Amino acid sequence: MKLFIYEHCPFCVKARMIFGLKNIPVELVVMQNDDEATPQKMVGQKIAPILMKDDGSCMPESLEIVNYVDKLDGEPLLTGKLNPAISDWLRQINGYLNKLTLPRIAGASFEEFATPEARNYFKEKKEATIGDFEELKRHADGFIKNVNDDLRKLDKLIVKPNAVNGELSMDDIHLFPVLRSLTLIQGVEYPSRVADYRDNMAKQTQVNLLSSVAA
CATH class of the missing domain: 3.40.30.10 (Glutaredoxin)
Structure with a gap:
């Protein structure tokens, strides 16, 4: 595949x-x-x-x-119960996350931006949606403070480092990509359980974090 x-x-x-x-x-x-x-x-x-x-x-x-x-092998992994508090947390952070991450994504060395045309395409499309990237960068400190506050709230919700609710569920599928995106942002402070969960999920899923291109 x-x-x-x-x-x-x-x-x-x-x-x-x-x-x-x-x-x-x-x-x-x-x-x-x-x-x-x-x-x-x-x-x-x-x-x-x-x-x-x-x-x-x-x-x-x-x-x-x-x-x-x-479900391909008839033995699904994502069978754990969902926690409404995780959905609420994701709704909260997703309300502003793109304003923090998209300007940095546009400048990072991702393979999908191998040409100037590809990078400009992304920038123009996203700025039309969320606003001027340079202006958003000027407000980054406020967004990062919000992130750090929200991550402290998330820390109390994590049950195990290998599954946010104790057993793998769709909550993990929704949560880890947000935490991975945040590794692109310098100045984000990760409480211990959030950091352990983020790093463990990166290993389990074989999906790299973005710390090496953080800005």
Whole structure:
């Protein structure tokens, strides 16, 4: 199977996670951010991730991919109960997270930005949605303070470092990509249980953190 992704994309991380958790081999294909033709040819729209199955058929939408791969062997892993407090926490941080991460993503050395055209495509599209990146960077300290406050709240919710609620669930699929995105941001302070969970999930899922390109 092949998984067509962008390296920065949290939705792509969700799809990558299930392959790592189940130790199922998959070929990662990083699309250029301005490549509209490839995803449109596969699924009719510019979207990521896209799973190309062994029979050549293609499946978009991260959660559909997660569900499909998790059940392939008849022994699903993501069977744990959900915690509404995790959903509430994610709703809170996702209310402002893009304003902090997207300006930094635009300047980072991700493979999907191999050409200036691909990087500019991303920048123009996202600025049209959330506002001028330079202006957002000027407010970064306030966003980072919010992040640090929210991470202290999250620390109290983590049950085990290998599963936020004690048993792997969809909460892990939603939570880890957010924590991975935050590793792109210098100045974020991780309480001990959050840090242990983040690092453990990176190993379990075989998805790299972004600390090496943090800004």
